[in-house]
Amino acid sequence: MVVTALEIPCYAFTVRHASRHLSQFYERLIGGSGIHGQQFTVLAIINKKGPLTLMELAGELALDRTTLTRSLSPLERDGLLSITSSENDRRVKIIAITDHGREKLEEALEMWRKAQAEFESRFGVERAARLREELRAAADAVAC
Structure with a gap:
């Protein structure tokens, strides 16, 4: 018996x-860009907020440093992000999006917009907006 x-x-x-x-749905629709869901999120956050320290980015994503570092490696390897040491403290890593990363993000954003529209079409625009707000509120209610 399958438990749902x-x-x-x-x-x-x-x-x-x-x-x-939802992750599988989005992966199917943005996968053609060559970046995956979490990579898309990382690029979008850094593009919007500008360079962030590793700890700041980990906080934005609610991830620990080790998990985040593993996620950043392919993005750095592919030239989508740069990871440098802070001038003030060499132990502090600064994460920034590269020009190539912005180009890749723009490509993925088109696919993401289509995924958003498809989800809203299937689930309902107002219902999707309520879901997003309720999930944010739930996360805030239990955040450490």
């Missing part, structure tokens, strides 16, 4: 279940 998220009254299980499906 609806059969287990656990908020975390239900969110993880939905997250897996």
